[in-house]
Amino acid sequence: MPREAEDVVSHRRLRFGYLDATALHRINNIFVLQSSTMKKLKRHHGTQNDDATTDNPFEALTEELLFAILDFLDAEPSAKKSFLLVSKWFYTVEARHRRVLRPLRAEHLPALAGLYRSVSEVDLSLCPHVGDGALEVVAGAYAVTLRRLDLLLSRRFTGSGLLSVGEGCGGLVELNLSNATKLRDGGAAAVAQAGNLRKLWLGRCKLVTDMGIGCIAVGCRKLRLICLKWCVGIGDLGVDLVAIRYRCNCNEK
Numbered sequence: 001m002p003r004e005a006e007d008v009v010s011h012r013r014l015r016f017g018y019l020d021a022t023a024l025h026r027i028n029n030i031f032v033l034q035s036s037t038m039k040k041l042k043r044h045h046g047t048q049n050d051d052a053t054t055d056n057p058f059e060a061l062t063e064e065l066l067f068a069i070l071d072f073l074d075a076e077p078s079a080k081k082s083f084l085l086v087s088k089w090f091y092t093v094e095a096r097h098r099r100v101l102r103p104l105r106a107e108h109l110p111a112l113a114g115l116y117r118s119v120s121e122v123d124l125s126l127c128p129h130v131g132d133g134a135l136e137v138v139a140g141a142y143a144v145t146l147r148r149l150d151l152l153l154s155r156r157f158t159g160s161g162l163l164s165v166g167e168g169c170g171g172l173v174e175l176n177l178s179n180a181t182k183l184r185d186g187g188a189a190a191v192a193q194a195g196n197l198r199k200l201w202l203g204r205c206k207l208v209t210d211m212g213i214g215c216i217a218v219g220c221r222k223l224r225l226i227c228l229k230w231c232v233g234i235g236d237l238g239v240d241l242v243a244i245r246y247r248c249n250c251n252e253k
Helices: 003-016 021-045 063-072 077-084 088-097 106-115 132-141 159-168 185-191 210-219 236-252
Strands: 121-123 148-150 174-176 199-201 225-227
Touching: 063 077, 063 088, 077 088, 106 132, 132 159, 159 185, 185 210, 210 236
Parallel strands: 121 148, 148 174, 174 199, 199 225
Antiparallel strands: none
């Protein structure tokens, strides 16, 4: 292997960590090609530039190639952190590539929503206090891209916040409201506005009654999974409504 290629491989290993042999070979070929192209351009124009950044083959990579590299690094958090330290361009590309947002505090959502604009999954299970304002931020920032919202163990939100998500995020297919012990029938009615919802978790939503479940059964016509564990406020009527509604869906198919 030429010395140039060896240097590129060593640099890649230092920055990104371990990848399988096939991925390493493909990425290495890309780096060597980009580096050779840059040197030819410099010779063609007859310019001499001592700036170290111009000799860095990473700077010539396109956004699509960087997305492909990031796909390989999804299973290696430490490698992805190293990726962010390469340059500001890499940091920007990673922000565009990120699909999962898992903040530690709901107060950070406005800033994070402005930085990560292609998120399809928002996990707020680490945020114990999530108010209606935070849900409105999520609905406004990810109205088109949001597919999954996890509010497990979260508190303080009401039917108003859920309504903004249900009406604003038409592509939402999974919603986890487990342990929302203050959620009432009004909140369940707001969930019913998410017409494309396919999976819904309501574990330990003790204040939801048959009325709320009836609203969900009518509004969420595509629902395929619903968890009602420890929903002590739901009786036989609510269960019957769910069974009848989705049995009819199966018969229609």
